[in-house]
Amino acid sequence: MSDGDVASVGLVLIGCSIIATGIIIATMILGITILGASFLLLIAIVLIVLSAALIIYGQPEELPA
Secondary structure, X not given: OOHHHHHHHXXXXXXXXXXXXXXXXXXXXXXXXOOOHHHHHHHHHHHXXXXXXXXXXXXXXXXXX
């Protein structure tokens, strides 16, 4: 897998994690109880951090001029 593919996977994963976090928070605001919502939010935060690391790792290094 090339570096560009790793960055693309990170971008998709971070986008999905942010959307899932928003849905969980929206349901909590509306008063709908979700069993294990805090655990799901913790998992989403971990996925966001790992996705950011993948994006940083997958960026090509700039060559000095």
